[in-house]
Amino acid sequence: MRQYVIKRLLFAAITFFVIVTVVFFLLRLAPGGPFDGERRMPPEIEANLKAAYDLDAPLVVQYGKFLMRLVQGDLGPSFKQKDFSVNDLIAAGLPVSATLGAAALVMALVIGMSIGIAAGLRPGSAFDGMLMTVSNINLAVPTIVAAPLMVLIFSVSLAWFPAGGADTAWHFVLPSIALAIPLSADIARIMRGGMAEVSLEPHVKTAHSKGLPLPRIIYRHMLPIASTPLISYLGPAVAVLLTGTVVAEQVFDLPGIGRYYVQAALNRDYTLVMGVTIVYAFAILTLNLLVDIAYGIIDPRIRVASRA
Amino acid sequence: MLNTALDFVRSSKLVMFASALLLSVVLAAVFGPIISPWDGEAMDWEALEAPPSASHWFGTDLVGRDLFVRTMEGARVSFTVAIIAVTVSLCIGIPWGAAAGLIGGRTDQLMMRIVDGIYCLPGILIVILLVVMFGRNQYLLFGALGAISWLTLARIVRGQTLRLRNAAFIEAARSMGLSTSHILRRHVIPNVIGPIVVYTTLAIPGVILAESFISFLGLGIQEPDTSWGVLVSDGTQTMESSPWLLVFPGTCLAITIWCLNTLGDRLRDYLDNRTTHRQSS
Numbered sequence: 001m002r003q004y005v006i007k008r009l010l011f012a013a014i015t016f017f018v019i020v021t022v023v024f025f026l027l028r029l030a031p032g033g034p035f036d037g038e039r040r041m042p043p044e045i046e047a048n049l050k051a052a053y054d055l056d057a058p059l060v061v062q063y064g065k066f067l068m069r070l071v072q073g074d075l076g077p078s079f080k081q082k083d084f085s086v087n088d089l090i091a092a093g094l095p096v097s098a099t100l101g102a103a104a105l106v107m108a109l110v111i112g113m114s115i116g117i118a119a120g121l122r123p124g125s126a127f128d129g130m131l132m133t134v135s136n137i138n139l140a141v142p143t144i145v146a147a148p149l150m151v152l153i154f155s156v157s158l159a160w161f162p163a164g165g166a167d168t169a170w171h172f173v174l175p176s177i178a179l180a181i182p183l184s185a186d187i188a189r190i191m192r193g194g195m196a197e198v199s200l201e202p203h204v205k206t207a208h209s210k211g212l213p214l215p216r217i218i219y220r221h222m223l224p225i226a227s228t229p230l231i232s233y234l235g236p237a238v239a240v241l242l243t244g245t246v247v248a249e250q251v252f253d254l255p256g257i258g259r260y261y262v263q264a265a266l267n268r269d270y271t272l273v274m275g276v277t278i279v280y281a282f283a284i285l286t287l288n289l290l291v292d293i294a295y296g297i298i299d300p301r302i303r304v305a306s307r308a
Numbered sequence: 309m310l311n312t313a314l315d316f317v318r319s320s321k322l323v324m325f326a327s328a329l330l331l332s333v334v335l336a337a338v339f340g341p342i343i344s345p346w347d348g349e350a351m352d353w354e355a356l357e358a359p360p361s362a363s364h365w366f367g368t369d370l371v372g373r374d375l376f377v378r379t380m381e382g383a384r385v386s387f388t389v390a391i392i393a394v395t396v397s398l399c400i401g402i403p404w405g406a407a408a409g410l411i412g413g414r415t416d417q418l419m420m421r422i423v424d425g426i427y428c429l430p431g432i433l434i435v436i437l438l439v440v441m442f443g444r445n446q447y448l449l450f451g452a453l454g455a456i457s458w459l460t461l462a463r464i465v466r467g468q469t470l471r472l473r474n475a476a477f478i479e480a481a482r483s484m485g486l487s488t489s490h491i492l493r494r495h496v497i498p499n500v501i502g503p504i505v506v507y508t509t510l511a512i513p514g515v516i517l518a519e520s521f522i523s524f525l526g527l528g529i530q531e532p533d534t535s536w537g538v539l540v541s542d543g544t545q546t547m548e549s550s551p552w553l554l555v556f557p558g559t560c561l562a563i564t565i566w567c568l569n570t571l572g573d574r575l576r577d578y579l580d581n582r583t584t585h586r587q588s589s
Contacts, residue, residue, distance in 0.1 A: 018425065019425075019429070026441055027440075027441065029441075136566065136569065136570065137566065139565070139569060140513075140566035140569060141565075142520065142521075142558075143521075144520060144521060144524045144537065144541070145540055145554070145561060145562060148540070148543070148544040148547055148554055149547075149554070149558070151547075152547050152551065152554075156548055235428060236427075239428065239429065239430040240430070242433070243430045243431075243432045246525070247525070250524075250525060251544065261433075261436070262525050262526070265437075265527055266526060266527065268440060270440075273440055277437065280430070280433060281429065284428050284429065284430070
């Protein structure tokens with residue numbers, strides 16, 4: 001097990017390093033500097049600005065300095081928002097994005113697993129067909145369509161929820177639902193497959209014939225096996241969720257890092273784009289690592305094999 | 309091939325329905341702008357932000373452009389994206405996966421670790437990064453979308469290749485001294501075509517969605533060109549006064565995604581059943 005964890009950790013660390021390096025060089029080699037404004041700057045000022053942002057040094061030196069700062073957790077100044085460092089902006093936005101992502105994930109798991117369990121207990125029944133049709137429709141309606149419609153119905157027409165901002169927990173309800181819907185459809189399909197498969201296992205039949213109550217059979221004998229594929233799905237799900245937060249923050253006007261990312265991409269604020277990408281990559285790799293480790297703990301093939 | 313396709317379409321009512329629906333969206337995209345009396349960029353000053361009517365089937369937008377024509381022009385963009393991106397992903401994914409599976413060993417490990425590494429990044433962020441770098445060029449965007457969707461394909465092809473690698477007929481081909489490229493073309497690829505078709509069908513909705521996400525965020529297709537993402541984004545701005553501007557493009561997008569998802573799923577089941585039948589009989 002320890003060997004497995006070390007291997008995964010090493011893989012994550014190398015991937016992170018490669019991502020950071022690629023992103024750095026891509027953005028430095030990109031055409032057009034950050035100060036290409038409409039007005040030509042006097043050469044002295046431009047030289048001073050470049051010096052302030054370390055842009056006058058050779059690329060390798062810039063890269064070295066960048067790595068040194070990154071190790072200390074400093075992502076440098078924002079190119080376009082003069083008074084802010086990238087760290088300031090991320091510190092302001094990350095809690096919002098993380099709350100949104102976590103709330104959506106929990107909601108997707110609760111909805112998706114309930115639908116999946118209910119459908120998978122009687123695969124092929126009318127109830128199963130209905131639930132799967134609903135989740136297919138959920139998959140097909142993209143967030144960019146569902147989210148504005150939700151704002152229109154629940155915020156504008158019914159005024160049940162606030163339309164924008166992130167002041168109270170109430171502000172997070174609609175965006176989390178909008179994000180959770182497509183994810184819950186995926187989860188429901190995976191859960192349904194797992195439940196349908198495990199219900200044919202001999203040990204489940206034994207549990208039934210012993211007369212155990214259904215909730216207990218589901219909880220003790222079916223869920224642990226049926227939810228294993230779900231754990232490996234959580235890795236890609238994080239990526240889906242992250243993309244979703246970018247859109248949801250836009251539609252629901254939440255001041256998270258996804259909004260900064262899009263704004264920075266539109267203004268070509270290279271350092272901010274780079275900073276947010278690094279934060280995203282770090283979050284995804286960490287969560288994937290946790291998923292891998294959880295999988296290792298649950299899957300006896302990995303647990304036992306590495307113990308020997 | 310054509311017979312198989314027809315058999316598949318006739319295999320269930322749902323498949324027939326989804327195929328017909330998808331076909332009608334494609335036909336509308338191709339012929340709609342030609343049939344309609346309106347032009348996508350012409351402004352009808354008599355009907356600004358008009359609701360759907362006999363003359364403007366989907367209504368008009370804020371500057372009086374016909375929404376039906378614009379939606380169908382958006383559909384053309386979506387289908388172009390699908391074709392280009394899928395071609396790119398086939399061109400990268402198949403050779404990559406087949407090579408990794410055939411060569412094996414350390415090279416295979418390295419190639420698949422690269423796939424794992426890219427796989428855990430959200431593709432849309434990579435595309436946004438490329439758009440930031442190279443500016444907004446729609447062919448670059450289409451290519452970038454393809455360049456992020458080959459990963460699953462490479463994994464599938466590798467898995468199939470590994471399965472085939474030790475098969476007796478491949479061994480026979482090897483012992484006859486056939487070249488690796490010949491074995492790939494004549495023996496490996498024909499055997500893995502089924503899963504590739506299924507995956508491709510399922511990848512198209514992903515690519516279409518990704519394009520509309522990026523355009524929705526204002527980083528993709530730009531005015532006066534349009535796409536479903538742009539239309540949905542515009543519709544969102546005006547949804548309180550004229551909801552049809554959001555509803556029509558959004559519905560077209562959802563219908564297309566639903567058809568492709570359904571067809572891909574059913575095709576997978578269909579091919580699965582056929583192989584099990586053939587093996588058991």
